[in-house]
Amino acid sequence: MEPSRLTLPASAVSMPAFTRFVRQGAIAAGIAEDEFEKLDLVLEEILINVARYAYTPQTGAVEVAYAQAGPHKLRVEIADFGRVFNPLEADPPDLSRGLVDRPIGGLGVFLVRSLVDSIDYRREENRNILSFTFPMAAGSSGV
Amino acid sequence: MNIEPTQLEKAVLLKVTGRMDAENAHEFEEACERWITHGTKHVIADLDGLQYVSSMGLRCFLSVAQKLQSTSGSLILCGLHGLPRQVFEMTRLIGLFPVFETTLQAIATL
Secondary structure (H helix, E strand, O other): OOOEEEEEEOOHHHHHHHHHHHHHHHHHOOOOHHHHHHHHHHHHHHHHHHHHHHHOOOOOEEEEEEEEOOOOOEEEEEEEOOOOOOHHHOOOOOOOOOOOOOOOOOHHHHHHHHHOEEEEEEEEOOEEEEEEEEOOOOOOOOO | OEEEEEEOOOOEEEEEEEEEOOOOHHHHHHHHHHHHHOOOOEEEEEEEEEEEEOHHHHHHHHHHHHHHHOOOOEEEEEOOOHHHHHHHHHOOOHHHOOEEOOHHHHHHOO
């Protein structure tokens, strides 16, 4: 199946359009409606990371593509043209700390990993490409 | 996202509705800071109408709770459900806040 693609600036302002776009794919793939907000969350966390780490201080474009990946499954690919940045290399946050010394941050990538299946990163020519399958397979722990 | 404050005797109640994302999460933190600056010790967040929160929102909840803890105050969460409850549980942040089903239960503890 030919993937659908949308390219917009890497910015929080593009979030509503990307969300609407990928939701169309989720509806077509027959993904349950109560999963949609999780999908929004995954997209937001990845796109904010791209804007902040792959591009800052300059800005650039992000391309989001999706294709159905089986019954009730969507494969989503997020590509940017920024500096080499693999969010999956981040150390997992220490979730055992108490309130006073719990570090603020590092939770975005953790949430993404917890909500998707088979996420992977590749650098292809001058692009960072992050791809994942949504939703998490039943019975898979992810974390 | 909409934030509706109600001043109580010993706390401020902030009713948060809608979606808290990377774009607007700072508004919640700023609203809390304004009350803290004016001497509020306890912030009760009524999250019954909160549909969505991302990691940027979680950062704000954590940051406000840390500030309040340093003045022997607290950030109390009420009405968490749906995706917001799931993300608080997954990140184990839920154990770091006093959490109640209803605002009445939260107010009764102060």
